[in-house]
Amino acid sequence: MPEPGRDLARRRDALWAGLALPGIAWLAVFFLLPFYVIVAVALGTVDPILQTPAPAWNPLDWDWSAFQFVLEGLFTGERAFGQVFVRTIVYVTISVALSLAIAYPVAYYVARHGGRWKGLLLLGLVAPFFISYLMRMLAWINLLQDDGWVNDVLLWVGILDAPRNWLDGRASSVILGMVYGYVPFMILPLYAFLDRIDRSLLEAARDLGASRFQAFRMVTVPLSVPAILTGIAIIALPMFGDYYTPDLLSQSPRTSLIGNQINLYILGGQQIPVGAALVVVLMLMLSVLLAYYVSATTRAGRRLRE
Amino acid sequence: MAFHPREARFGRREFLGRSAVGIAGLSSLSTILAACGGGSGSSVADLALARPDNPVTWLLYDDNPPVAAGLEPEQGPLKIYNWNGYLWPRIIKDFAKEYGVKVELSTFSTTDESMAKISSGAVDYDVFFPYQERLGRMVLGKLLQPLNHEYLPNLAKNVWPALRDPFYDKGSQYTVPYTVYTTGIGYRADKVQTTPWKLSNPYEIYWDERNRGKTYLLDDGREAPIHMLLKNGITDTNTEKPEDIDLAKQELKSLTPAVNVKLSTDDYTNLPEGRAWVHQMWSGSAISAKWYLPEGTGPEVLGYWFPPDGVGAIGSDMMAVLRSAKNPVLAHHFINYLLDAKHGYDNFAEFNGYQPPFVALDPERLVADGIVSENLKSAVVREQDFVNGNQPLELSPEGQTLWQNAWAEFKAGA
């Protein structure tokens, strides 16, 4: 290779690095560094009189008592933390399953049968992005009031005899809220994948004598496994940090999630290390899920290529 | 349609809900440490825990003297730092006109937030409204300056004797009282089958299964457990005995299966709007609840129980001058202005709902004035309540941890 070419390549690389540098620096300071701060706070101590956290920056000073407390709460005695973790996992699992049951058919229909309405349908799918999550919860609070429209409709249809108190702290209202809030974020990636499936594959399957349903089952579903996994990851991970949905739709201790406990300890002031330790435990749990997701999508991708 | 002026403001409640859980989340550790005179050298032993039977006279420091007597008020602008929505704007306007100064009101909605700002040293507010559970720490951190009573004649003139020289600040060296309230049980007379008044143990009403899904406790890590203690005859609202705290926790937890208890600090709307039938309630909320009743519903549907013998949960807020004040004399004048019988009364009746501890305020007068309806007379705080009642006060670090963990465990729904 002639010398000027290599020089150009090096100059280009410098340009690319220079362009990326500000962003990388930003993420290093405001994304990576904060994680270390969480760890340092979780493993730090508390000033005895002011009770503010004294982070342990030096690993030699690490104090594991907050973690010990969290672990005890997870596995021993009343298992308060353990029960909240289990409840969170159950809620997230149900919500994700329901979301998938709603999202897949809708995404499939818009992608495959949208026809000339496709643009409009797509706009409808994108619309919730522009409506804040909290506003969508507010809409449901309005509807679920004792004299709200949900009760009105159910009474009118005759399903209920008397208005029901939907906001009395029942799990179903919280799960409904979570599904309602997160399902749009699952539909879009599914749509993007389904829209891209090569139609000739389906036609080939049909030519080989498969019924439409068989074609769907044997071609479309396997092809969309990575998309389904992506959709699950996109909504499940934020759901694990949710605390506002139960706060808004329930207010009962019965439906409180990990996020509520974190919130209590972090904003409560006196035991911030416990809150930080809870965050670390949550992150560890989620990174296991994330690792599974990454390996599962890679595997699915490899299988498809074969 | 009439509306209470506080209608759109929630700050005070948010604060009450949060702060009792959070005792000392000072944002800027280093600065307050500097204020303490070097490092966390100040030990827990320096923090006196004031109790009715253990009155505390706070130390005065040579480097933090009170303002000299006989000075003219400064030219302002006077900077006030208060809970969001806890002071009638008209009072501020009137004061500004009378003294010919500008007055700036800044607000906060959590104690953590206010303490962080003040201790950072970046602000120079004059008047501040401190909170019982932080008082000792603020004095130790030299964030407040001692008061000069020469500028505060209204303290002796109007305020209850019991609060002129309170146990938590003997000689009112750093603080004067602003408002007082009780924590009782609010209920909807038109919905509940039985009222607390009819029960031999009124706190049992929380377990009345007929109010399932309609029973609320205050979302407050001190207030809610305190009612559980009182139910069991434990009147030490600042107990640090693990068995007491455990008992309170077990009582709280039993409320979830019994009535599916809910937690909120919006007592002042939950009850009148019918979301709650039984609600642990602040007396100030009971008084302002009438503004939130739906049209066509009269205040007679509201009820408020507080033990007639006064042995119940009470609370109080204070006023103080910050050490950073640029207008200390003017700040004293403003505090004295709020302690004036008329101004204090107006601030309460026209806006606040939380009453000043004035000798001249008694239930009969408030009912006669139409501020409080006859059926809510028990929401008016009497001086006797303050002698007999029990406040949530500053706890030791260990005590706070016990309280918070019990509260967190209850809130986990375990």
Place this chain on the structure above:
Amino acid sequence: MSTATHTTRVDRRPSRARRFRAWLANPWGRPRFLPLFTLLYFVWSLVPILIAIRFSFNEGRSRSTAQGWSLRWYYDDPDLSVWNDPDLRSALFQSLRLSAIAVAIAVPLGVGLAIGLTRWRGRVARTSRFVSVVPLVTPEIVMGVALFLVFVNLLTFIPLGTTAQAIGHVTFSLSFVLIIVRARLLSIGPEYEEAAQDLGAPPLQALRLALLPMLTPAIVASAIIVFAISMDDFVVSAFLSSGSTTDTVPVRIYSAGRTAPTPALNALATLTLAITLVIAAIAFVLWRLVELKRGRRGSTLQELATLETEATRLR
């Protein structure tokens, strides 16, 4: 097929059975069950919002029953309307302020990051590529707590409030910009700016002349998305707020939503939605004008939507 035989046995009338069998064999085929399902989804997803908007125009103070029409909760009410209640008004402005800052900082940073990381080959680039998408899958509470602890314990010269909130918003927005722009870059390929360089243009100029115009749709789309997610953010804004003056619209909805004595809250939410949509529409129209001037046709809307889905697909 066992299901099918089972069905025939149960259902005696053959014609219906056959129809049912056909349906069962092919529930996803011709629009039959799916259009109804999709319609129901749209009703379920959008009608509550429309109802909430409708209540914001209520004349009375109920948020659960319709009571006439008025602008009382927007402007007319002297104390409680969005315009006249300082808390609600400041929440609206705080949300707008933060979104504007987030767009102004995150878009340039993110575009640079995307171009740099896509074209630059090396280990640092690979690691950075991974790190810069992690924010997308980090629960907001983790990010909120992390930044809160940083500003309180380490970078104490940055006070809680607008500055801290803006930093938080830029941080979670960056990855969105990165992913949208990167998707576009990958589809363009490096040929164009290489060609420009071969023709003698210095790299930076090649970038500006050859690459940036082609990236415009992605940049516009990412600006719209950053604006929208910043308006939507609750957790980070709440953790980094310094009090009532820096509360954003979602924070206000959260603290008042459970009681919300008046429809002013609905009015506030409606205004937020309207502003977001108007700004998205303006950006969209401007972009369309540019495209038309360049003589390009085709559905810009479709392209925008595709870009947005692209963003979520790659998360």
